[in-house]
Amino acid sequence: MIRVEPALVVALAPHGEHAVVARFLSADQGLVAAYVQGGRGRKLRPVLQIGNRVALDLVTKGAGQLAFATVHPLGTNMAMLHGPAALALVDYLASLAAATLPEGEAQPRLFPLFDALFGGAAAGALAVDVGPALVRLELALLAELGLGLDLASCAATGATEDLAFASPKSRQAVSRGAGLPWAAKLLPLPGFLLGVVGSGGQTDAAAIADGLALTGHFLAREVLQGGVAAKRTWTARERLVSLLLR
Structure with missing residues (x-):
């Protein structure tokens, strides 16, 4: 048996009359699937809600076999108190983790980012804070999947200043001067990813x-x-983005 603490509830599937197969995200264990006896019962149903923080006692019987989990509550995600954008953020974060992360691989870099955004949803964080944090999480996720972007210097000139675009082909930043003639084919690079923020910080x-x-x-x-999981996740993202930018 191993103790996993904290972990985030990111997916639930009913199993039989009272149990669930749940997926949890933690820093040391990464994405973990486990059978939870009584997970649909009156006692555990409030604990096993998407976005909640929990502690797990995991028991595994062998490679390839589903673990058994005893779940202990650590914190309830109260996003429902803060409207549709907060709920959409919880839904997208959970779906993103469950659909993209490999099971059983530690996520020391990604877990704090997911945890902070789940916490932001629970606290009713504003779009001006959620938006940049979500972009940074998605960039970190791309990097963990071997699809990272290089935003340190210009792909064309090597310059490290006045970076204004990103190339969809090279995944590298492009300076304003080098990129303007090709701006229609490039992706705008927001200043907050380079440490530049607007007025008022x-x-x-x-x-x-x-x-x-x-x-x-x-x-x-x-x-x-x-x-199906990828399509559902993209749909959840589209809904969240529309709420953040309205």
Whole structure:
């Protein structure tokens, strides 16, 4: 038996009359699937809600066999108190983790990003905070999947200043001067990814839209395509983006 703490509930599927097969995300164990006896019962149903923080006692019987989990509550995600955008954020984050992450691989870099955004949904964080954090999470996810972007220097000139675009082909930043003639074929690179923010220290809606379009391009093209889970995740993302940018 191993103790996993904290973990995030990211997927649930009924099993039999009272049990569920749940997927949890943690830093040390990554994405974990486990059988939870009584998971649909009165005692555990409130604990096993998408976005909740829990602790797990995992028991495995052998390679390839589904683990058994005893679940202990750590925190309830109260996104339902903060409207449709918060709920959409929880839905998308959970779907994204369950659909894209390999099971059983530690996620020390991604888990804190997911955890912080789930926490933002629970606290009713504003779009101006959620948007940039979501873009950074998606960039980190792309990197973990071997599809990372290089935003440190210009693909054409090697310059490290005045970077304004990203190339969909090379996955590298492009400077304003080198990219302007080809702007229609490039993706805008928002300043907040380069440490530049708007007046008042906040990121404006246009920059957030550019960031979501940037990560969305690569997610749609190379990650969230084919299969029911991928399509559901993309639909959840589209709904969230529409709520964040309205």
